[in-house]
Amino acid sequence: MRNWVFFIESEEECICPECKSGLKYRDKVxxxxxxxxxxxxxxxxxxxKCTNES
Structure with missing residues (x-):
């Protein structure tokens, strides 16, 4: 049996849906x-993770 893992990638800039700040990489699941x-x-x-510290 072969195990395949598909990586999801995007060129889009990600923004927080609540405060509209940028998002940065946190981890992978x-x-x-x-x-x-x-x-x-x-x-x-x-x-x-949202970059807005407030």
Whole structure:
């Protein structure tokens, strides 16, 4: 069985939906998508943090 991990990337500038400040990289989490009749797929998703300190 082969394990594949798909990395989600974007060229967009990410902004906080609440205060409209920029977001910076925090960490990465792995998520799995399971299917009935095929192998599951793994996704690496970046988590971001608001840069507004107030």
């Amino acid at each position: 792995l998520r799995i998508q399971r299917y009935r009749d095929s192998e599951p797929k793994w996704f690496a998703i970046n988590r971001l």
